[in-house]
Amino acid sequence: ETLAKYAQLSQMAGLVPIVEPEVMIDGDHDIETCQKVSEKVWAAVTAALHAHGVIFEGMLLKPNMVVPGSDSGKVAAPVEAARATITTLSRTLPAAVPGVFFLSGGLSEANASAYLSAMNACTDLPKPWVLRFSYARALQSSALKAWQGKDENKEKARLAFLHRAAMNSDAAKGIYDAVKDGKGAQASLFVRGNAY
Numbered sequence: 001e002t003l004a005k006y007a008q009l010s011q012m013a014g015l016v017p018i019v020e021p022e023v024m025i026d027g028d029h030d031i032e033t034c035q036k037v038s039e040k041v042w043a044a045v046t047a048a049l050h051a052h053g054v055i056f057e058g059m060l061l062k063p064n065m066v067v068p069g070s071d072s073g074k075v076a077a078p079v080e081a082a083r084a085t086i087t088t089l090s091r092t093l094p095a096a097v098p099g100v101f102f103l104s105g106g107l108s109e110a111n112a113s114a115y116l117s118a119m120n121a122c123t124d125l126p127k128p129w130v131l132r133f134s135y136a137r138a139l140q141s142s143a144l145k146a147w148q149g150k151d152e153n154k155e156k157a158r159l160a161f162l163h164r165a166a167m168n169s170d171a172a173k174g175i176y177d178a179v180k181d182g183k184g185a186q187a188s189l190f191v192r193g194n195a196y
Contacts, residue, residue: 004048007059017054018101018134020062021045025105027069031076035066035084042092056096062134063089064105065115075111082118086125095128102131104138110181112138113167117176133168140164 003019010017023038042063049056066084068074076084089100104112112135119131133139142164147157170176 004052007054008052018060018062023064025070028071029069031068039088056094061100078114078118081115099130101134104135109138113171113176117171121174132172
């Protein structure tokens with residue numbers, strides 16, 4: 001209800017709301033459980049948006065990707081996460097919504113890019129929305145590590161950020177290449193109990 005009211009008020013003020021129904025990856029659940037919970041949450045948010053008269057064409061969705069829990073010991077293959085995420089969106093989100101901009105939710109930089117790329121490369125499932133990224137950690141982490149708050153590291157940080165931007169640009173086109181990305185992007189960015 002709160003997300004829907006925010007979206008309604010934003011549109012009344014002439015703004016495009018970015019609605020963020022995030023299902024956290026904390027826990028030992030499997031990908032099927034994440035899919036069931038995400039479907040329930042996204043369907044409830046969509047129903048509330050409709051009940052509040054939100055114009056779907058004038059909003060964006062910023063959800064999690066459907067993946068196993070951080071303590072499950074499992075990492076989904078890109079195609080598995082892509083298919084689970086697209087299927088869940090198809091069951092809950094009207095085609096009128098123009099775009100879905102994913103959170104990285106503590107995934108490694110490489111997994112966030114690979115999952116988004118697999119979604120955009122998928123051709124056999126309906127996906128009427130633009131699928132892109134709205135990462136914080138998975139876009140900025142390498143740059144912040146390279147910078148370390150030191151002026152002499154600004155160029156290293158700039159290059160690290162440009163690399164991540166290029167990798168995610170490729171992911172948005174469905175052509176991300178993990179080999180081009182390198183091993184440094186594999187580190188988990190999960191923060192237990194992360195609160196905003």
